[in-house]
Amino acid sequence: MNQIIKQLSKRKSIRQFTGESVSTEDLELIIKTAQRCPTSVNGQQISLVYTKDKKTIKEIAKLCGGQEQIATADVFITVVVDFNRTSFAVEQTGEKHLIHNSAEGILVGAVDAGIMLNAIQVSAESLGYGTTAIGAIRNEPEAIIKLLGLPSKTFPIVATTIGIPTKESNESPLKPRVPIDSFSFEDKYNDKKVKDGVLLYEKQMKEFRVDHNMDYLQSYCEQTAYFYKNVYFRKVEENYKKQGFTFTD
Numbered sequence: 001m002n003q004i005i006k007q008l009s010k011r012k013s014i015r016q017f018t019g020e021s022v023s024t025e026d027l028e029l030i031i032k033t034a035q036r037c038p039t040s041v042n043g044q045q046i047s048l049v050y051t052k053d054k055k056t057i058k059e060i061a062k063l064c065g066g067q068e069q070i071a072t073a074d075v076f077i078t079v080v081v082d083f084n085r086t087s088f089a090v091e092q093t094g095e096k097h098l099i100h101n102s103a104e105g106i107l108v109g110a111v112d113a114g115i116m117l118n119a120i121q122v123s124a125e126s127l128g129y130g131t132t133a134i135g136a137i138r139n140e141p142e143a144i145i146k147l148l149g150l151p152s153k154t155f156p157i158v159a160t161t162i163g164i165p166t167k168e169s170n171e172s173p174l175k176p177r178v179p180i181d182s183f184s185f186e187d188k189y190n191d192k193k194v195k196d197g198v199l200l201y202e203k204q205m206k207e208f209r210v211d212h213n214m215d216y217l218q219s220y221c222e223q224t225a226y227f228y229k230n231v232y233f234r235k236v237e238e239n240y241k242k243q244g245f246t247f248t249d
């Protein structure tokens, strides 16, 4: 097994940090590496806002619904969809930027941001750091936008913590996944396999909870229901609009 496969095969979210620092050289390397990501039409409609300032990280943790692991991270990087950059580029040709007023624009930003998030995390993990993706950056978008000084046509879509994992978190078990034959299909999607996979996985997650004394862990069906029975971040649409985006096509 090569190093990259080995690393990706044992990846997991890390939420306990020792409090030690991410070195400046490593942070620069992580950011530089992430910038090699592909972007749709080479638009490079992503910017990163990173912070090492502990007071700001604590403030962000509060805005993300009080997630303790964010407050204890050494670095916090927000992935920003940035049509401010492309808009300026388009204006240089005398044309008007319209893509941010479409479903396609929203998707382009989200896809590019996801690719970028992964590159940041994989690079950080390859250097021995731990990370957790933070979707809760969308919990209080208006306050985050203000805190990070984000202009019109930008949106803080996802983020990640980076820190040194504690020994305990390094040794914690990998969270199981749905059966692989219910996840990947040759040629055609298989609805029955997907649903059988959910039922089997539900049992496995309950066993996993018992085996590892993780009383706090919800099963798969419980956790997805907890989140997906509601729109859990209620201020996304309103703040996308305030930032100059629309959802028409």
Ligand SMILES: Cc1cc2nc3c(=O)[nH]c(=O)nc-3n(C[C@H](O)[C@H](O)[C@H](O)COP(=O)(O)O)c2cc1C
Pocket (backbone or CB within 6 Å): 011, 012, 013, 014, 067, 132, 133, 134, 135, 136, 137, 158, 174, 175
């Ligand atoms: C886009 C995205 C947003 C996430 N947001 C959060 C978050 O706000 N807080 C958190 O603790 N974990 C968050 N996670 C981490 C997931 O909970 C985690 O990946 C999942 O439970 C699987 O666990 P594992 O990464 O350890 O395998 C997020 C993951 C993704 C991909």
